Amino acid sequence: MKFLNKLVYVGVLLFISTYTWALKPEKKYIEHPSDFGFTYKENTITTADAAVLKSWVCYPNTKVDNKTTLILAYGDAGNMSYWMRQVSELVKVGYTVVLFDYRGFGASQSFPIEEDYLYYDEFVTDLSAVIQWTKKEVKYERLGIWSLSMGSIMATLAIEKNPVDFLIAEGFVINPIQIVQVIKEYKDEQYKLPPSAALYKEVLSRLSIPCLFFSGLRDGLTTIDDSMRVKFLNPKSELIQFNAGHLQGFQSLSSTSHGKKYVDGITAFVTKL
Numbered sequence: 001m002k003f004l005n006k007l008v009y010v011g012v013l014l015f016i017s018t019y020t021w022a023l024k025p026e027k028k029y030i031e032h033p034s035d036f037g038f039t040y041k042e043n044t045i046t047t048a049d050a051a052v053l054k055s056w057v058c059y060p061n062t063k064v065d066n067k068t069t070l071i072l073a074y075g076d077a078g079n080m081s082y083w084m085r086q087v088s089e090l091v092k093v094g095y096t097v098v099l100f101d102y103r104g105f106g107a108s109q110s111f112p113i114e115e116d117y118l119y120y121d122e123f124v125t126d127l128s129a130v131i132q133w134t135k136k137e138v139k140y141e142r143l144g145i146w147s148l149s150m151g152s153i154m155a156t157l158a159i160e161k162n163p164v165d166f167l168i169a170e171g172f173v174i175n176p177i178q179i180v181q182v183i184k185e186y187k188d189e190q191y192k193l194p195p196s197a198a199l200y201k202e203v204l205s206r207l208s209i210p211c212l213f214f215s216g217l218r219d220g221l222t223t224i225d226d227s228m229r230v231k232f233l234n235p236k237s238e239l240i241q242f243n244a245g246h247l248q249g250f251q252s253l254s255s256t257s258h259g260k261k262y263v264d265g266i267t268a269f270v271t272k273l
Contacts, residue, residue, distance in 0.1 A: 022076065022115040025105040029081035033058050036088045043137075045100065047129040051122070054107040055100040055130065056080065057138060058091045066094035067141035068270055070168070071134060073127050075149035075247070076119065079106035083148075086250050089259050093267065096138060097146075100130045114192070118176055119150050121194040124157045131162040142273060144168060146266075149222065149247055157196055160203050166273060167207070168266060170214035170249050171222040174230060176200055179221060204230070211237040212269040214249040214262065222246065240265045 033040035039059040044052050060066075070090065074083055080099040087097045102123045104111035111122065127145075134143065142165045147155035149171040159167065173179065176197045183189055211234055213227035224241060231237040240262075244252035253261035 023113050023117055023119070024077040024115065025102075025113055026078050026082075027106060029079060029106060031081045031084040033084065036084065036091075038088070038091050043133075045129050045133045047103075047125050049122070049125060051103045051111070051126065051129075052109045053100050053103065053126055053129065054080075055098065055133075058087055058097045058099070060091050060094045060096060064092075064094040065096070066267075066270075067139075068094070069096040069098060069134060069138050069140035069143050070146045071098045071100075071127070071130055071144070071164075073145055073147040073151035073155050075151050075171070081106065086259060089250075089257065089263050090266070093263055095266075096140065098130065098134050098138065100126070102126045116190070117192045117194070118180060118197075119153055119194065121196050123154050124196065127154045127158040128162050131158060131164060142166065142270060144270070147172075149173070153200065156204055156207060157200065159209065160206065164209065166210040166212070166270070168212045168214075168269070169227075171219060171246050172213050172215070172227050172230065173222055174204060174226045182221060205233070208234060209236065210269070210273055212266065213237065213239045214242065214253075214265070215239060216242055216244045216246060216248055216252070218243070218245040220245075238269055 033056050041057045043055040043057060045055050046052055072083060079101050090097055101108040103109050103126055104113045144164055144166040145155045146168045152169045152172045153176055155167060176193055180191045180193060183191055215224040215227040227239050231239050242249050242252040250259040250262050253259060255261055
């Protein structure tokens with residue numbers, strides 16, 4: 001038992017040492033939809049509290065359009081351009097993808113961000129506005145959120161009042177308070193949480209839409225066990241495991257093309273809805 005506890009300690013310590021869990025927004029875009037040759041549209045979306053967000057909508061070729069739209073809710077660093085390579089693979093096989101930047105990220109409205117916050121409730125407001133905008137402005141038969149790491153917190157909270165048809169999540173967070181406690185224990189760093197963190201567990205218990213979880217065997221903080229707990233509570237959910245760490249699913253589940261098994265997993269899930 002002591003040996004197993006030591007392995008757990010080493011795994012978690014390695015994970016949180018290599019993944020900072022700090023808010024690190026980037027203003028500069030490193031790639032753009034125009035680099036990938038598909039149809040896209042640039043938009044601005046205004047939130048309920050008057051913040052202006054930058055958004056790109058990427059459209060598939062009409063011959064492969066599967067009438068499914070995904071809203072990308074990324075995590076705590078970079079901006080939406082950092083995910084264009086993954087998005088391009090989804091667009092190729094028929095998905096419409098709505099990307100946006102939280103306030104303070106990319107070309108969205110400036111916002112004072114302290115790196116020692118795990119997330120801000122304003123990011124939930126941002127995602128809620130994007131869901132509402134998408135429902136009005138984008139044609140689809142199925143609408144889902146593709147959430148990554150901290151983006152799964154925003155998705156879980158936003159979905160409650162802004163329902164969608166399904167949720168895809170990699171690095172799913174089941175308890176923000178626990179994450180802060182673990183980081184404090186293993187790294188002696190204190191992270192702050194916004195008010196919604198106290199309500200997150202209750203909101204999560206009401207998550208009943210179909211969910212697809214991607215979880216890495218070597219993810220030491222958002223673990224397979226965490227995703228399994230949510231899957232147990234939600235009979236409409238599925239889990240795909242991969243042999244890698246946090247947010248390494250696309251790379252790990254590649255075969256004949258970048259992320260092919262990952263994309264195939266999403267498609268198999270969506271076609272059953």
